[in-house]
Amino acid sequence: MGPIWEVVGGLQRGGLLVRIGKDTSSDPSADRLQTGALVRQLEKDGDRLCYELLLGQGPPSGWISCVSQGKPLLAARSDLWEVVGGGEKGGLLVRRGRDLTSEALDERLATGSWVKELEPPKDGRLHFARLTGSGPEEGYVSLQVAGKELLKKAASHQAAMPAAPLSAPSAPTSRKLRIFALAGSITCKELLKFQCGQLAALLGKDAVEWTYAEGTVFHPWELSEQLSDFERTVAGKRQQLISWYEDIYHCKQDRPILEKQFDPTVVVESVEIPEKVALLRKRLEEEGPFDVLLGFSQGCIMIHYLVGHLRREGLPVPCKLLVFFEGMHIRDQRFAELFETPVKHPSIHIFGETSPYYAYAREGRCTTKRVEEYYENPLVLTHAEGHNFPTQPPRSTEIYTIVKEQILQLRAAGATSPA
Structure with missing residues (x-):
């Protein structure tokens, strides 16, 4: 049985290029081998590897490179x-x-x-x-x-990975990677910290430093009735439920929020978005730099607003990687122009297939674009749960492992240095 590898490179290009033959001039496959896939080594010649796909998306077999510009594209999986x-x-x-x-x-x-x-x-x-x-x-x-x-x-293959050439980039920084995490709506940063617990544990406290953030729009504590008993206990320490912004639904009928959200005839107005973006920018500038912006639900939309406004001003995205859990597109059509063309920036999008927002987000309902089309070559991961961070193994473990590898690669790539 050949060694088992996990694809950890290729995120910015939508996966690894697969060729029919060993030679790098041979014909390429139509599809790429997606980041996070597991493959078994069938043959190896230098830094070229012939594989069989075990798990993930991509051609069932072919030839790929193990290293690109001194950076490993495959990682050992001896577990x-x-x-x-x-x-x-x-x-x-x-x-x-x-x-x-x-x-x-x-x-x-x-x-x-x-x-x-x-x-x-x-x-x-x-x-x-x-x-x-x-x-x-x-x-x-x-x-x-x-x-x-x-x-x-799985066979041990630590020695199988070719060493980086002498011209490889200098040793990575020893500082911790920094994640700025944005909570959803009608929630709080204490709940967000709990939601991120599995990923935080996998990354380890010695490698990553977290900042948990919430918005500035406060809601009455009575809305906590929509939370589970455990969530209410966690949030109850402060008894504050907060959102990043408010939505106004221009609808004369008294209807449930989701019905109005999913109805293309209902005009939705998100309140004071430029002001909310300015507050978020100020905080990122004062507390940054950050290597990852991570959002949940409305926190993802707030990241979209931030990225779109920055691009409109000709400014870069203030991190190396964007991670979206249960993200949705911008509903307020006044801001549709922010993403007329996709942003060139690495992004990971995680969706729960039984979430009431799944089809809405993936199909781009009530707008012109699907949410992952906001960014070039997005890595999209799905699980069978609802509108939440995945919790059920083995899929939750697979997803968090993929996200972990993408985040830790930032260290090898040279994370943003402190100002």
């Missing part, structure tokens, strides 16, 4: 396992707990599936999250039975 046993029994028996006497799950883990270890194996048992194939999404399995191997770990 993956392939199910090689159990074929005669319809797959491996999966239990809910590590103990062999714990409850057995109804479905078996299919032979040929790929899984990710959630913790180092112990006592011959593996706690896994399924990536491909069929079977339970998570559980415990035995690594071998009666001396027969049931799972095979």
